[in-house]
Amino acid sequence: MARFSISWMAALLVALPVLGDTIVLKNGRRIMAVKVVEEQNHVSYETRAGWLRLPRTMIARIENGAVALTDTRADEVGIAPPPLSAQAAYADVAALAVRDGSVDPEYISRLEAAAQSGNAAAVNRVAVAHHAAAQARLKNGDTEQAMDHYRRALSFAPAHTDLLLQLSYLHLRRGEYTAAGECLERARRASPDSPEVAKLTGWAYYGQNRTEQAVEEWQRASRLRPDAEVQRALEKAQQELSVEEKYGAGESRHFVLRYHGGAAPELAKEVLRNLEEHFRALESELNFTPAEAIGVILYTNQGFADITRAPAWVGAINDGRIRVPVQGLSSMTSELSRVLRHELAHSFVQMKTGGKAPVWLHEGIAQWLEGARSGEYAALLVTAYERKASVPLKVLEGSWMKFPDHLAGYAYSWSLAVVEYVIASNGIRDIERLLDQVAAGSPTEAACVSVLRMDYAELEQETVKHVRRTYVQ
Numbered sequence: 487m488a489r490f491s492i493s494w495m496a497a498l499l500v501a502l503p504v505l506g507d508t509i510v511l512k513n514g515r516r517i518m519a520v521k522v523v524e525e526q527n528h529v530s531y532e533t534r535a536g537w538l539r540l541p542r543t544m545i546a547r548i549e550n551g552a553v554a555l556t557d558t559r560a561d562e563v564g565i566a567p568p569p570l571s572a573q574a575a576y577a578d579v580a581a582l583a584v585r586d587g588s589v590d591p592e593y594i595s596r597l598e599a600a601a602q603s604g605n606a607a608a609v610n611r612v613a614v615a616h617h618a619a620a621q622a623r624l625k626n627g628d629t630e631q632a633m634d635h636y637r638r639a640l641s642f643a644p645a646h647t648d649l650l651l652q653l654s655y656l657h658l659r660r661g662e663y664t665a666a667g668e669c670l671e672r673a674r675r676a677s678p679d680s681p682e683v684a685k686l687t688g689w690a691y692y693g694q695n696r697t698e699q700a701v702e703e704w705q706r707a708s709r710l711r712p713d714a715e716v717q718r719a720l721e722k723a724q725q726e727l728s729v730e731e732k733y734g735a736g737e738s739r740h741f742v743l744r745y746h747g748g749a750a751p752e753l754a755k756e757v758l759r760n761l762e763e764h765f766r767a768l769e770s771e772l773n774f775t776p777a778e779a780i781g782v783i784l785y786t787n788q789g790f791a792d793i794t795r796a797p798a799w800v801g802a803i804n805d806g807r808i809r810v811p812v813q814g815l816s817s818m819t820s821e822l823s824r825v826l827r828h829e830l831a832h833s834f835v836q837m838k839t840g841g842k843a844p845v846w847l848h849e850g851i852a853q854w855l856e857g858a859r860s861g862e863y864a865a866l867l868v869t870a871y872e873r874k875a876s877v878p879l880k881v882l883e884g885s886w887m888k889f890p891d892h893l894a895g896y897a898y899s900w901s902l903a904v905v906e907y908v909i910a911s912n913g914i915r916d917i918e919r920l921l922d923q924v925a926a927g928s929p930t931e932a933a934c935v936s937v938l939r940m941d942y943a944e945l946e947q948e949t950v951k952h953v954r955r956t957y958v959q
Contacts, residue, residue, distance in 0.1 A: 509522060509545060510545070510547050510548070511545060511546060522548055527541065527542055528540065528541055528542060529542060529548070567652065568648070568655060568686070576611055579611045579614045579618070580614055580617070580618035581618075582615075583597075583614070583615035583618040584618045584619060587622060587625070588622070589619045589622055593615070594612075597611050598612055601642050609642050609643050609646075612639055612643070613639050613642070613643055613648070616636060617639070617649070617652065619632075619635045620635035620636055620652065623635065627926060627927010627928060628927055629656060629659070629660065630926075633657075636656070637653065640653070644672070645672065645675070646676075647673045647676045647680060650669045650670070650672050650676070651669075651682055651686060653669050654667075654669035654670045654686050654690070655686060658689050658690065658693065659840055660837075661693065661777070661836065661837045661840065661841070662777055662778070663689075663690050664690075664694065666689075666690045667690040667691070667694070670683055670687045670690055674687070679710060680710075681710035684704070684706045684707035684710060685704070685707040685715075688703035688704040688707060688719065691703060692719070693778065695742045697723050697726055697727055698727065700719075700723050701720060701723050704716050704719055704723065705720065708720065725792070729789045729792055729793055730746075730783065730789075732746075733746055733783075734754060736755065736758055737758075737779070738759075738762055739762065740779060740780060741758055741761050741762070741765075741780050741781075741782050742779050742781050743758055743781075743782045743784070744781075744782070744783045744784070745757075745784035745812075746784060746785055746789060746813075750816045750817070752816075753784075753812065753816060753817060753818065756817060756818040757782065757784065757818065757822075760826055761782065761826055761830060765830065768827075768834050768855060769834075771855065772917075772918060772921070773918055774837070776834060776837045780808065780830070780833050781807035781808065783807055783809050784812045785809060785810065785813075787811045790811035793809065794809055796887065797887060797894070802825045803829075804829045804832040804833060808826070808830065808833065810825055810829065824856050824857065825856075827855065827856045828852045828853065828855070828856040831855040831856065835847070835851055835852070838921050838925060839924050839925040842924050842925060842927070843924050843930075844879075844882070844883035844884070844924075844930045845882060845885060845897075846882035846883060846904065847905070847921075847930060849886075849897070849898055849901045849902070850902050850903075850904055850905030850906075851905055851917060853898065854902060854906055859906060860906050860953055860956075860957065863899040863903075864903075864953045864954070864956070865958050867899060867900060867903055867950070867953055868950055868953055868958055870896070871950045876900065876946065877896060877897065877900065879904065879931075879942045879945065879946060880931070880942055882897050903953050904946070904949045906952070907948060907949040907953070910952060911948075912938075916937055920933050920934065920937050920938075923936055
């Protein structure tokens with residue numbers, strides 16, 4: 487994250503319509519409104535100039551502010567799950583295995599009993615039934631039970647490529663790249679020319695910071711079958727390799743580091759030492775240990791901009807790797823240590839929740855763990871809330887990468903205040919419980935109701951009370 491000046495709040499208060507709705511006219515014009523009221527034949531909308539009115543016949547659609555701001559979320563793995571090719575031939579089995587959204591374990595047990603003979607058709611029925619059950623579990627957010635279904639099916643068909651692909655995909659989604667690679671190795675032995683195996687193997691290598699091998703796998707996948715998703719991943723990885731071609735390398739127990747040739751080798755060693763210290767602290771605070779080594783790349787300023795293509799307000803980024811510009815530094819500074827701790831916190835949250843945590847919770851936790859507190863912006867946060875210029879947490883669940891500077895500054899400060907309130911009220915264990923609920927598939931607001939006994943609106947209200955009581959006299 488970047489540090490923001492207090493000017494973000496002034497800009498936010500001036501730009502209230504940004505937080506409202508957008509009226510899109512049929513001629514393409516977009517009107518930003520604080521509030522929109524739809525009537526039978528007209529639409530009324532509020533701006534700083536007052537209330538105005540348009541006939542419905544002129545309007546193409548109305549975009550809610552939350553959708554317009556946050557519809558940039560990307561899948562962490564970057565690909566859709568692979569299909570189960572045998573399912574279409576056994577549609578009746580899938581329908582009986584899952585009825586009205588509920589798994590029928592007795593029916594699946596009967597199929598398993600029939601498959602004990604090793605009959606190919608019976609084994610395929612078990613595979614389809616467990617796949618249907620796994621997908622039903624995933625819809626309910628239960629990744630662990632979904633994986634258990636695939637493991638159970640593989641006990642009957644250990645070389646079933648489709649099942650191995652499904653299980654490896656779920657390992658990838660959870661950041662378990664080594665486990666995914668083991669499944670994919672079995673799948674390759676069964677189907678050496680499968681483009682899906684090559685495609686997912688590329689992701690497994692990429693997650694393990696083995697970019698060269700990832701490129702080789704994606705090139706192989708492209709030769710076997712052209713795929714737009716593979717091509718995008720391949721181009722990104724090749725660009726990284728070209729930028730990092732002359733980078734030095736280092737590693738420690740939990741980290742794999744690459745650093746640009748102009749960086750002092752001593753700085754690289756200090757970064758690894760610093761990260762290991764932060765790792766031990768975060769491991770204790772979040773009661774979690776990442777299973778995979780974490781990639782860290784120290785860039786020149788230009789290299790960082792070329793690879794991340796992040797907005798100007800972003801000072802570092804974690805997209806599965808911790809990417810930090812360090813041009814001009816020759817030794818560890820308190821600011822660099824803070825940035826490393828912040829980005830490492832993202833890695834912990836990402837792996838602990840399998841990529842399910844919303845951005846506001848990610849950023850609030852990362853800031854609190856780096857040592858930031860809400861005092862500097864307290865009065866302005868209270869003012870924004872009282873003037874109804876605050877942004878609902880629901881809006882802040884998705885990506886912030888397209889936010890303008892002032893809105894990004896607000897989003898960071900508001901998220902920190904919410905997490906700070908939760909920890910001040912009941913300790914960091916409530917944050918741990920929230921993350922566990924989100925990891926299990928619970929929507930974040932529902933997790934807040936379960937753990938904190940309050941929905942988003944109540945949480946926002948109590949946060950403002952805490953900020954006012956603690957910092958604003």
